[in-house]
Amino acid sequence: MGVTLNNYLLVSGLLFTIGFAGVLLRRNIIIIFMCLELMLNAANLSLVAFSRFHLGSNGLPDYNAQILVFFIITVAAAEVAVGLAVIVALYRARQTTHVEDINNLKF
Amino acid sequence: MALPWIILFSPLISALLILFVTKGSRTLSGYVSVAAVLISFVASLAVFFQADPTAPNQFLWLDFGNQLQVPIGVTIDKLSKAMLLVVTTVGALVHIFSLGYMAEDEGKSRYFAGLSLFMFSMLGIVLANNFVMMFIFWELVGVSSYILIGHWFTKNSAAAAANKAFITNRLGDFGFMIGILMVWVASGSIEFVKVSQTWHGLHLNSLYLAAAAIFVFCGAVGKSAQFPLHVWLPDAMEGPTPVSALIHAATMVAAGVYMLCRVFFLVEASSEAQNVIAWIGTITAVMAALMATQQNDIKRILAYSTLSQLGYMVLAVGLTGHDAAMFHLFTHAFFKALLFLGSGAVIYAMHHEQDIWKMGALQKKMPVTFITFLVATLALTGCPGLSGFFSKETILGTAFEHNRAIFWLALGTAFLTAFYMFRLVSVVFFGLGKSDHASHAHEVPPVMKYPLVILGVLSVIGGYSLFAGNFLTLPHEEGHGFVTLLAIGAFAVGAFAAFAIYNGKRQEPVQIPFLSDLFANKFYIDEAYAFLIKWTQDLLATYVAWFDRWVLDFGLVRSFFAGGTYGAGLVLRFLQIGNLQAYAFMFGAGVVAFIYYILFK
Numbered sequence: 001m002g003v004t005l006n007n008y009l010l011v012s013g014l015l016f017t018i019g020f021a022g023v024l025l026r027r028n029i030i031i032i033f034m035c036l037e038l039m040l041n042a043a044n045l046s047l048v049a050f051s052r053f054h055l056g057s058n059g060l061p062d063y064n065a066q067i068l069v070f071f072i073i074t075v076a077a078a079e080v081a082v083g084l085a086v087i088v089a090l091y092r093a094r095q096t097t098h099v100e101d102i103n104n105l106k107f
Numbered sequence: 108m109a110l111p112w113i114i115l116f117s118p119l120i121s122a123l124l125i126l127f128v129t130k131g132s133r134t135l136s137g138y139v140s141v142a143a144v145l146i147s148f149v150a151s152l153a154v155f156f157q158a159d160p161t162a163p164n165q166f167l168w169l170d171f172g173n174q175l176q177v178p179i180g181v182t183i184d185k186l187s188k189a190m191l192l193v194v195t196t197v198g199a200l201v202h203i204f205s206l207g208y209m210a211e212d213e214g215k216s217r218y219f220a221g222l223s224l225f226m227f228s229m230l231g232i233v234l235a236n237n238f239v240m241m242f243i244f245w246e247l248v249g250v251s252s253y254i255l256i257g258h259w260f261t262k263n264s265a266a267a268a269a270n271k272a273f274i275t276n277r278l279g280d281f282g283f284m285i286g287i288l289m290v291w292v293a294s295g296s297i298e299f300v301k302v303s304q305t306w307h308g309l310h311l312n313s314l315y316l317a318a319a320a321i322f323v324f325c326g327a328v329g330k331s332a333q334f335p336l337h338v339w340l341p342d343a344m345e346g347p348t349p350v351s352a353l354i355h356a357a358t359m360v361a362a363g364v365y366m367l368c369r370v371f372f373l374v375e376a377s378s379e380a381q382n383v384i385a386w387i388g389t390i391t392a393v394m395a396a397l398m399a400t401q402q403n404d405i406k407r408i409l410a411y412s413t414l415s416q417l418g419y420m421v422l423a424v425g426l427t428g429h430d431a432a433m434f435h436l437f438t439h440a441f442f443k444a445l446l447f448l449g450s451g452a453v454i455y456a457m458h459h460e461q462d463i464w465k466m467g468a469l470q471k472k473m474p475v476t477f478i479t480f481l482v483a484t485l486a487l488t489g490c491p492g493l494s495g496f497f498s499k500e501t502i503l504g505t506a507f508e509h510n511r512a513i514f515w516l517a518l519g520t521a522f523l524t525a526f527y528m529f530r531l532v533s534v535v536f537f538g539l540g541k542s543d544h545a546s547h548a549h550e551v552p553p554v555m556k557y558p559l560v561i562l563g564v565l566s567v568i569g570g571y572s573l574f575a576g577n578f579l580t581l582p583h584e585e586g587h588g589f590v591t592l593l594a595i596g597a598f599a600v601g602a603f604a605a606f607a608i609y610n611g612k613r614q615e616p617v618q619i620p621f622l623s624d625l626f627a628n629k630f631y632i633d634e635a636y637a638f639l640i641k642w643t644q645d646l647l648a649t650y651v652a653w654f655d656r657w658v659l660d661f662g663l664v665r666s667f668f669a670g671g672t673y674g675a676g677l678v679l680r681f682l683q684i685g686n687l688q689a690y691a692f693m694f695g696a697g698v699v700a701f702i703y704y705i706l707f708k
Contacts (some may be wrong), residue, residue, distance in 0.1 A: 020695060024688050032688075099687045106685025 008049035015042035029090070029097045033083055040076050044069045110154050111164060111181040111234055114191065117146040118226035125220040133215040140219035141202045144226055148195040155188050155578075163300075165236060177297065182236040182369075186433065189578035190233045190365055193437055194358050196565070197444045198226050200558035201353040204448050207555035208349050208455055218258055218347065225251035229358050233365065238287040238297040241366065245283065245326065248359050249276045255354060256346040268342035275339040279329015286322030290373070293319065303372040313377065320373040320380035323366075324387075331363025331417045334391040338633055340414055344406040348454055351406060352447030356413050357440040364420040364436050368429045375427065385425025389513050392418030394630065396523035400530065401626035403615070404461045405450045408531050412487065413443055415520060419502050422513060428505035430582040435502055437579055438494035438569045442486040445562035449480035452555055453535060456548040464614055465542040466535045472548045475556050477536050479563035484532050486566040488525040489598045494570030500594050501582045507590050514590075518597055525601025533609045541613060 015038055022035030051065035091097055121143030129135040165180020181187075202222060209215050228251050231244030250273075257269030287297065293311055294302045327333065332340035343355050354360070367374060367384070374380055395414035402408045416439050423432035454461055456473060470477040486493040489500070499521060506514040540546040550556070568574045572581050608616055617623065625631070682693075 023691050024695070102687065103685035106683055 005049055005053040008052075009046055012042045012046035012049065015039075015045065027098045027100060029087055029099055029102075032099065033080075033087065037076065037080070040072060044072055047072075110150050110157070111183060114147045114150040114154065114195070115181070115227065115230050115234055117143045117150070118223040118230065122220045122223035122227065125216055125223065130216045130220075133212075136216035136219045137206050137209075140223045141199070141206065143223055144195065144199045144202045147226065147230065148199045151188075151191040151195045154183060155192060157183075159183055159185075163236070174295075175291065175297070177239045178237060179240055180236040181234040182299065183234075185578075185580060186365075186368060187233050189433070189437060191230070192578060193361075193440045194226070194229055194233060197357040197440055197562075198222075198229075198353060200562055201349045201357075201444065201448065204352075204451065204555050204558040205347075205349040207552050208451055209347060212347075214258060218255070221251055221254040221258065222350075222353070225255060225354060225359070227251075229362065232362050236299055238290060238299070238302075238370075241369075242280075242283065242287060242326075245280060245330065245362070245366075248330070248362060249273055249280070252276075252343070252354050252359055255350040256343045258347055258350065259345070262345070264342075265345040268339075268345040272339040272343050275336050276329045279325050279327070279336050282322045282325025283327075283329070286319055286325065289315070289319040289322060299369060303370075306372050306376060313379070316373075316377040317379040317383075320377045321383055323370060323373055324380065324384055327363030327367050327421065328387065329363070330366075331360050331421060332391075332414055333363070333387050333418065333421055334394060335632070337391060337395065337414050338629075338636065341407050341410040341629070344404070344410050348406065348447060348451030351410070352444045352451065355410065356443040356447050360413060360417055361420075361436045361440060364417065364424065364432055367421070367424045368433050371424070371429045374424060374429075381425050381427060383425070385422045385510065385513055388418045388420070388422030388425055389516050390418070391415070392422060392520045393516050393523075396520045396527065397626050398629050399527040400523060401615075401617075401623055403463055405453065405463050405466075405531065405535065406447070406461055408463070408527060409443070409446050409450055412446075412524065412528065415524060416443065416487070419499070419517065419520070422517065423502045423505055426505050426509040426513070428502065428509075428582060430580050431498070431501040431505050433579055434575065434581060435495075435498035437575060438486065438498040438566070441562055441569050442483040442493075442495055442566040445479060445483040445559060445566055446487065448555070448559055448562065449476055449483060452476045452551045452559065453480075453548075455551055455555070457542075457544045460542070460544055463531060463534045466545050467538045467541040468536070468545060469540075469548055470536040473550050475550060475559060479559040480536070481532060482563045483566050484528045486570075488528050488602060489521055489594055490602075491595055491598075492567075494566050494568070494575075496594070496598075497570030497572075497575075500591055503594055504590050505582070518593055521594060522597040522601040525598045526605045529602045529605035530609045533606050534612070538609075538611045539613070 019035045019038030019042060022038065023032050026032050026035065047065045047069050051061045051063065051069075054062045054065075056062060087097065090102070094102065096102070118140075121139050124139055125136045129139055160183055163178075163180060164183070165178040167176060168179045169175070169177035202219075205218070205222065209218050212218060225248065228244045228247035232241055232248060235241035235244060253269045253273040256272050257266050259265045260269070290302055290306075291297050293309055293315065294305050296302050296305070329336050340355055340360065344351055346355075374384065392415045395411045395418060399408050399411035399415065402411060416435070420432040420435050420439070423429070423435065452473065453466065453469065453476060456469070456476075457466060460466070482493070486495040489496045503514065503517055503521070506517050575581060628634070
């Protein structure tokens with residue numbers, strides 16, 4: 001019994017859930033940021049899995065999904081650069097990285 | 108084929124010429140206008156001696172397929188030929204008279220441009236061969252009448268009178284428009300010839316027939332100043348006197364009667380409408396005659412007399428005597444224009460004094476004016492042998508045959524007519540000079556005198572079938588000796604009573620309590636209208652203000668829009684809790700809800 005698409009999707013879903021739970025529950029903004037990356041990579045994993053199991057009529061995998069994964073990795077890298085810069089600037093301004101301390105925009 | 112168009116457009120060209128070229132030269136403007144009306148007159152004569160054309164003389168103006176076709180075209184038949192001659196003859200004489208009357212006026216150019224525009228519109232009504240074209244010229248007549256009544260617009264009363272005339276006419280015209288629409292809806296055509304051929308074959312509901320005829324009659328009520336829209340005509344006397352002669356005696360106010368004769372097939376089709384028309388005419392005739400007995404302004408007396416005579420014509424139409432109505436219109440145009448021009452001459456000689464109690468003893472100082480005025484008075488009051496006698500008698504004869512109540516009222520009006528006209532004559536021309544102006548009055552210049560003489564001649568001969576029969580279809584004479592006797596009796600009694608009461612008096616000798624006031628104040632109809640309008644307007648304003656304040660301002664704007672926006676903001680602000688993770692949770696929950704909706708709805 002080999003590894004099926006469902007196994008990959010299960011792992012991807014677990015990773016996504018863990019990431020989402022981390023975004024919702026953790027207080028440290030850096031950890032939240034890492035969890036966000038986890039969610040992105042969960043999506044990447046499922047995309048690669050779809051690519052692997054969705055063969056075209058010529059027997060080759062669907063490369064569209066893999067191209068999309070590279071695209072996501074690139075954007076995520078840029079996002080990390082910007083995001084970390086924002087966090088550093090935020091820390092310099094507020095001396096904290098805890099999200100519950102950053103709530104000035106409530107009514 | 109071109110002649111009718113020359114008749115129609117020569118006054119328009121004159122009006123434009125005066126407006127754009129000769130405005131600066133008052134003398135030249137007068138001559139241009141007179142020349143134009145003379146061209147129309149000569150062309151009318153030429154048309155009169157031509158045979159009726161068989162082919163329609165028209166071109167298509169608006170074409171909406173089978174639904175509606177509006178041509179611009181001319182009707183040439185016995186009716187329009189006679190009316191053309193009446194309008195251009197009286198028009199030409201009034202234009203010439205105006206050269207003298209308005210010689211010193213600052214706005215002489217404007218005045219003659221207005222007269223020319225009026226001639227154009229009036230001839231348009233006469234020549235129109237369909238309802239839409241007639242309606243267009245109908246409105247144009249209203250406009251030019253407005254311009255001419257308000258000629259001395261710096262005088263408040265003149266400006267107000269012009270407004271009153273225009274607005275009152277609009278009321279009637281609105282009905283006319285509805286009537287035209289009803290005719291078009293039922294018959295699918297607006298050409299007189301086509302509608303008159305198909306109207307009887309349509310087998311319409313009698314209510315529809317009556318409504319169509321009465322709505323069309325509304326137009327005549329406005330233009331011919333019938334009760335209850337008669338109020339504008341006496342006030343229209345604020346205009347220059349020749350205008351009163353042309354517009355408010357001989358032509359414009361006769362347009363209503365002419366129109367009724369033109370669309371007589373509508374009236375013929377509904378006996379209910381005939382009743383309404385006959386009674387409106389009768390009421391107008393009697394009421395106006397009563398009012399005339401207590402007026403002191405020479406022009407106003409004549410205005411009420413015009414109202415009364417128009418009432419006569421309308422009642423004749425209502426009693427299916429449209430030939431009699433046209434006959435009376437024909438004779439009335441001459442003697443009433445003469446009366447107005449004569450009063451114009453008197454006013455001119457009196458240095459614009461119009462109160463009859465300041466005149467007197469003018470018969471020696473202004474012999475020509477006096478004699479022509481007397482001739483016109485005798486014609487109007489129905490003295491045997493003069494034009495008015497014949498036409499009035501045919502109307503009385505028609506009334507005698509169809510409706511006795513109306514006959515007796517019309518006969519009473521004939522008596523009153525003789526009474527108030529001889530009151531006017533004896534106070535103005537006989538007795539003593541009651542002011543300095545009256546003692547120093549002298550005869551008017553020839554340019555004013557000769558139109559009077561020509562109209563005087565026409566007033567005498569206008570009623571003889573030898574003369575009038577050339578122009579009109581004269582009503583068939585039944586020969587009611589009884590009616591003739593009564594008519595002569597009414598004339599004689601009225602004339603002698605007035606002469607006996609008023610000769611040599613210095614002020615109003617007749618003072619009947621209540622009634623005198625009632626007649627002098629025109630039955631308080633103006634006051635009633637003013638009250639009614641003020642009352643309805645106040646009532647309407649109160650309700651509209653309430654609606655605006657509470658429903659629109661408070662209900663809709665303040666409560667619904669402003670309150671709703673404020674309340675929505677108030678609720679939604681609770682979502683702004685400032686916690687990043689709460690936002691993320693809501694976002695996630697939203698995505699889950701969305702997916703749930705897509706997959707499991």
